[in-house]
Amino acid sequence: MNLREELARVLAPFQGQKGATIPALQKVQEKLGYLPEEAISEIAKFLGLSKNEVYGVATFYAQFRFERQGEHVIRVCHGTACHVRGSPRISETLEEELGIKEGETTKDNKYTVEGIACFGSCALAPVMVVDNKIYGRMTAPKVKQILGEYQGAK
Template sequence: MYKQLAEIFKQYEGEKGAVITVLQKVQEKLGYLSKEAISGVAKFFRMSESEIFGIASFYAQFRFTPRGKHAVKVCLGTACYVRGGEEIMKTAEKNLGIDRGGTTEDYKFSLERVACFGCCALAPVMLVDKNVHTKMNLSKVREVIKRYQGEK
């Protein structure tokens, strides 16, 4: 694993305070921070694994399990919440059969809550990968998810 990440480490050799940036790059490459990846980062910074995990687990951006193929994100920022975001989330949970934060068994979908995409005027908003679905309602959620479930 260390070898696999050496390319990233090389760029940050000797740079002060680069732990978070390196973790971000590692996650970008691997999709999540595996146990082995955390060991590798710890070794590079000459810190303990628990210290690195402690930093990583503090920030919402870092994930420690692999994600599904499609990332479904439901915005629960204030503007979306006021316009019914929680219902959108519950419908997504029901239709995917997973709770927020979870991944389906076939690794096809992950469901996440996010706080604000910055298009609050179009609330409530749901994202599938990079596609933004705006002004959602319950039947639109079902439709969108069905579309992705149907694909091979």
């Protein structure tokens, strides 16, 4: 099934419903993991809106992504407690190991690295989160060890 057919299937229940932009965006993101330009065009067509109107809604909400994410999303906390206890070193180590900066995805699509504000686990600072798993009291060697575990898992 090509992308257009897949989108047509996901979007069928929203046909002509101009007010359904958010649920339509959510459904497509759930299916594809992000919102490529073609998906925005199709959503606009299905709802009877312009592409700009759909983009206007999508960019307003932080939950929507326009870039593909890696299989694993690694988040580094940059809240004050984590920063003071060494999160810049954690980011540096990730950059050295994976060759990408925060906000980027590795070429093999395995990892996306993101920076986040306080994760609410300051007692464990500095904190790194992989998918939904929290790793506390992070150090550079621990970053390497954790990455090794994810590499080994596939």
